[in-house]
Amino acid sequence: MTIKSPNEALIRAELGHRTSETLMTQHRHLRALEKRMGLVMAGLGPAGAVTHSANQTISASTRSTVALDTQRYLTDVQHDTGTNNGRLTIVTPGRYLCTFTGEIDVGTAANPVRIYIMLNGSGELCRETSGLDPNDTVVMVSVSDMNTDDYFTVEVDNGMTSSRNVVKNADFSPELRAFRIGDRLRV
DSSP: OOEEOTTHHHHHHHHTTOTTSOHHHHHHHHHHHHHHTTOOSTTOOSEEEEEOSSOEEEOTTEEEEOOOOEEEEEESEEOOSSTTTTOEEESSOEEEEEEEEEEEEOSSTTOOEEEEEEETTTEEEEEEEEOSSTEEEEEEEEEEEEOTTOEEEEEEEEOSSSOEEEEOBTTTBSEEEEEEEEOOOOO
16 A cells, blocks of 8 residues: 555554555544544545446556546535546545555456556656456545645556456445545645
8 A cells, every 4th residue: 555645654554554454444443544634524624535336447558547537425525427427526625535445357366457646647646556456445544735626636557468356346446535634734
């Protein structure tokens, strides 16, 4: 798991290196972390969570943005289910916690793909390699200073010779979330 965050110790303490646990367990730990950091939906302010309604095929030798056509909740964060539906766009500037959970069907073991949380389509915030198991799961966390109209996306880079799927699971996959956790740091 790749974590870039000033709260890295807290996040690692909560999520740890839980390689033997299921993604559902990791997802529950992530939700607990979000609550402990004060990221509760009611009264939170800017926050959003989006998911996808079906499996998404990532063609061989391509890098694709994960489609996110279903809104779980949006509070002062923008998402368009039609145009650029892979984006979660910031309205209120500040420091944001961005998380992604997903299951990647890589077919056979040792056929890894890379998953990225991206800023504005070009800045890599964090990266995870998936593919150590036939149906691998990822939990990714990043904390970033964001301006109005900045956006998060998730990209999957499939360098293999056959297609792979981002698997739809109603409970957790794929899901991209962003929560405003404070003001931008002054430099």
